[in-house]
Each structure stands twice: as structure tokens, then as C-alpha cells.
Amino acid sequence: MPKRVLPLLLLGLAWLLPQVALADSLDAVAPNPERLETLLYQDCGSCHGMTLRGGLGPALPQDRMQALSPEALTHIIRHGIPGSAMPGWKALLSEEEARWIAEHLQTDNRLKTLDD
Numbered sequence: 689m690p691k692r693v694l695p696l697l698l699l700g701l702a703w704l705l706p707q708v709a710l711a712d713s714l715d716a717v718a719p720n721p722e723r724l725e726t727l728l729y730q731d732c733g734s735c736h737g738m739t740l741r742g743g744l745g746p747a748l749p750q751d752r753m754q755a756l757s758p759e760a761l762t763h764i765i766r767h768g769i770p771g772s773a774m775p776g777w778k779a780l781l782s783e784e785e786a787r788w789i790a791e792h793l794q795t796d797n798r799l800k801t802l803d804d
Contacts, residue, residue, distance in 0.1 A: 719785045719787075721792075724785055728792065728793075735774075736748050740797065740798070745773065747799070748797070748799065749802050750797035750801070753793040753794045753797065754794050758787060758790045758791055758794065761790035761793060762783065765777055765790060766781060766786045
């Protein structure tokens with residue numbers, strides 16, 4: 689892992705740890721689109737770029753996200769990608785919330801293509 693990634697991950701974890709206590713009740717919470725969109729463009733954007741054009745993580749344009757099923761994207765969001773810097777968000781996002789983000793990336797993503 690590059691040295692510059694570790695401080696970013698630690699900063700992210702320091703922000704997220706207080707919220708882990710809420711993990712047990714997440715499945716009972718209905719997705720809040722405003723909160724999830726903020727999470728996507730702020731928290732996910734810390735690696736994928738605030739406009740999802742990429743950074744430490746790859747770009748997430750709508751056309752690229754449509755190459756995966758909603759189930760596959762939901763799984764990646766909740767469980768991460770082993771051997772990469774992509775963490776799993778299972779402790780912080782319910783299945784429904786992760787599915788909302790996956791569908792948003794595929795249908796209502798501000799970044800349609802990398803040519804936008």
C-alpha cells in the first residue's frame with residue numbers, strides 16, 4: 689500500500705469508528721437518499737474523486753457502472769475488494785442503502801461518461 693494511502697485510510701476510519709455503534713440497527717433503517725448522496729460524493733469521493741472522476745480509486749462514471757449488475761455493485765460496496773484499497777462498508781451501510789448507492793451510480797450518476 690502506498691504511504692500516502694495509509695493516512696487517508698486512518699483519517700477515514702477515525703471519522704467512521706463512532707458510527708460503527710449504529711451498525712446493528714442499520715438493517716431497520718430505510719435509505720435516506722440525501723444522506724447517501726452526500727456519503728457518495730464526499731466519503732467515496734475522498735478516493736474516487738469528488739466528481740467521481742477518479743483519484744486513489746478508479747473513476748465511477750455511469751456507463752462503467754452499468755457494466756456490473758446492481759447486485760455486484762452492492763456486494764462491492766458492502767464487502768470491498770480484497771487486495772485493494774477499497775474497504776467494505778457493511779458495518780455502516782445496510783443492504784438497502786448499499787443497493788441505493790449502486791442503483792444511483794448506474795442511473796442517476798452526475799458523471800455519465802469520462803467524456804462529460
